[in-house]
Amino acid sequence: MELQEDSLLKNCSGEIDGLIVYTVGKKTYARKKPEKVVDPRTASQLRQRARFPAIQAFYQSVKVGVLKEVYDLAAKEEESRSGYHLFMHFNIMAFGKENFIDYSLLRLSHGCQQLPYCLEMKGYDGRRVEFSWMDNSVSMAAQSSDRLLVAAVFDPDPFRVVMLTGVEACRKDCWASVELLGETWKEAHLYCFFGTGDRLRFSPSKYFKVTRE
Amino acid sequence: MAIFDSVLFRRVKNSVGNVTTYVLNNQNVVRAKCGHHRDRKSLLQLKQRVRMKAIQEVCYFFYPALQVGFCCSSLKEGVNRFVKANVMKIGVDDELKVTFDWLDMAVSEGPLGQPALSAELDAEANSVLFCWERQALMPYAFDSDLLYGVVSEVGEMLGIVIPLGTRGVAGRLTWGLPDGWDIRQVVVHGFARNVAGSRTSGSLGLVAGKGV
Numbered sequence: 001m002e003l004q005e006d007s008l009l010k011n012c013s014g015e016i017d018g019l020i021v022y023t024v025g026k027k028t029y030a031r032k033k034p035e036k037v038v039d040p041r042t043a044s045q046l047r048q049r050a051r052f053p054a055i056q057a058f059y060q061s062v063k064v065g066v067l068k069e070v071y072d073l074a075a076k077e078e079e080s081r082s083g084y085h086l087f088m089h090f091n092i093m094a095f096g097k098e099n100f101i102d103y104s105l106l107r108l109s110h111g112c113q114q115l116p117y118c119l120e121m122k123g124y125d126g127r128r129v130e131f132s133w134m135d136n137s138v139s140m141a142a143q144s145s146d147r148l149l150v151a152a153v154f155d156p157d158p159f160r161v162v163m164l165t166g167v168e169a170c171r172k173d174c175w176a177s178v179e180l181l182g183e184t185w186k187e188a189h190l191y192c193f194f195g196t197g198d199r200l201r202f203s204p205s206k207y208f209k210v211t212r213e
Numbered sequence: 214m215a216i217f218d219s220v221l222f223r224r225v226k227n228s229v230g231n232v233t234t235y236v237l238n239n240q241n242v243v244r245a246k247c248g249h250h251r252d253r254k255s256l257l258q259l260k261q262r263v264r265m266k267a268i269q270e271v272c273y274f275f276y277p278a279l280q281v282g283f284c285c286s287s288l289k290e291g292v293n294r295f296v297k298a299n300v301m302k303i304g305v306d307d308e309l310k311v312t313f314d315w316l317d318m319a320v321s322e323g324p325l326g327q328p329a330l331s332a333e334l335d336a337e338a339n340s341v342l343f344c345w346e347r348q349a350l351m352p353y354a355f356d357s358d359l360l361y362g363v364v365s366e367v368g369e370m371l372g373i374v375i376p377l378g379t380r381g382v383a384g385r386l387t388w389g390l391p392d393g394w395d396i397r398q399v400v401v402h403g404f405a406r407n408v409a410g411s412r413t414s415g416s417l418g419l420v421a422g423k424g425v
Contacts, residue, residue, distance in 0.1 A: 060356065
């Protein structure tokens with residue numbers, strides 16, 4: 001039950017004589033302490049429980065790079081509690097039991113900038129991967145100077161996302177060649193998105209998969 | 214035994230005469246005192262007593278590691294959790310002889326993944342060499358997790374907890390044994406703990422001296 005604005009317990013959290021008071025975002029709630037805790041352990045419940053440690057592990061590598069800035073900015077735009085909560089909201093369903101990740105469901109970037117039209121992977125020559133797209137820079141949400149950013153997850157370290165370096169392409173270039181470093185990987189999951197030069201606005205990401213023998 | 218809910222007597226503890234009251238699960242409980250104690254001397258009971266005595270003696274050597282390994286603020290809780298984790302690892306035969314493996318003793322317990330940690334004893338340099346590998350980021354195995362080694366001299370000395378490094382960076386560390394330690398009596402364990410100090414991994418028995 002949500003408390004009124006002028007309540008004495010507004011913004012409090014804790015337990016008072018069998019009543020639990022907690023604050024989520026800007027709202028304060030109070031509810032009765034449960035007399036009996038039920039632990040159902042159904043298949044779907046266990047699957048849901050396994051998602052939390054998995055996404056928290058994944059977020060450990062997200063929070064040390066530019067992706068944290070992306071989600072913090074998106075959280076402000078969407079009035080979400082924090083970038084972390086927005087990241088959880090978008091991505092938690094990509095994780096499953098026994099370290100399963102559906103990489104195609106991951107959204108590593110989010111924002112109001114537009115992705116270019118026809119963004120696609122042209123090929124991989126064993127060292128570099130090529131992307132092409134159509135320039136759609138006609139508004140503030142799609143500027144010709146927007147830079148391409150590429151995040152990658154390699155299969156030997158499936159919970160670690162890294163930002164690829166040496167990517168200099170802009171939206172107006174309509175083409176980019178990105179080097180994929182490392183010798184041991186068999187699969188690479190790539191997430192392309194665009195950001196303004198001042199890194200204040202970002203686009204959503206698009207997923208590509210590279211496999212090699 | 215009876216449960217009561219009185220307006221006058223809430224959360225009453227202690228005894229009056231033959232009546233003892235205490236609070237259990239937020240309920241006031243009252244019961245009569247035991248008037249007669251039995252002392253069972255069956256083989257199973259005797260084995261259990263021997264086992265408890267042995268685990269208390271073993272526990273002594275790991276005192277410094279218990280609060281770190283079991284993530285608790287008091288030594289008493291650490292001892293209780295050590296006993297719970299290890300008491301059934303003490304073997305007692307029908308002649309009440311105790312057998313156990315020092316490396317099998319758990320000096321930590323928790324949900325984190327075990328570290329890729331190994332140790333070697335160097336008798337010439339009188340030291341312990343720890344080596345740990347970088348591990349992939351996984352649920353319950355973060356880069357920032359701290360690795361600890363526990364070196365105990367089971368003859369006489371209390372163990373020592375040695376912070377090693379983090380799970381995300383491979384490393385090596387040579388730790389010289391203090392004066393008076395007999396390397397043949399040394400037992401080395403290891404475990405990982407998160408940065409917040411709230412969770413640990415299971416314990417790894419790494420290496421034991423030849424005299425153990």
